[in-house]
Amino acid sequence: MSSMWTAAFWKATAERAVRTFAQSLAAVLVAGATNLLNVDWAAALGTAGLATVLAVLTALGAAGVGPHGPGLLETPTPQPAPRPTD
Numbered sequence: 001m002s003s004m005w006t007a008a009f010w011k012a013t014a015e016r017a018v019r020t021f022a023q024s025l026a027a028v029l030v031a032g033a034t035n036l037l038n039v040d041w042a043a044a045l046g047t048a049g050l051a052t053v054l055a056v057l058t059a060l061g062a063a064g065v066g067p068h069g070p071g072l073l074e075t076p077t078p079q080p081a082p083r084p085t086d
Contacts, residue, residue: 004063013059017052024051 003009025048029039 004060009059009063013056016059017055020055021048021052024048 025044028044028047029036032039032044
């Protein structure tokens with residue numbers, strides 16, 4: 001079963017999407033070096049929204065690839081102990 005069908009995957013993906021949205025919106029606002037009254041909010045929110053969509057698509061594309069987590073709300077997946085060889 002693919003890891004993208006788990007609640008943990010969608011919880012981590014939602015966390016990354018929110019974080020990406022906030023970071024990209026802040027970057028657009030800072031890069032514009034303007035005040036909040038003169039911001040082109042449609043462009044700023046559109047740019048942040050596109051970055052968010054790309055973050056979710058990246059998570060979907062990487063589902064099941066590599067080790068699991070951790071995100072801020074996850075704990076690392078413990079590695080199984082090596083089996084003794086006889």
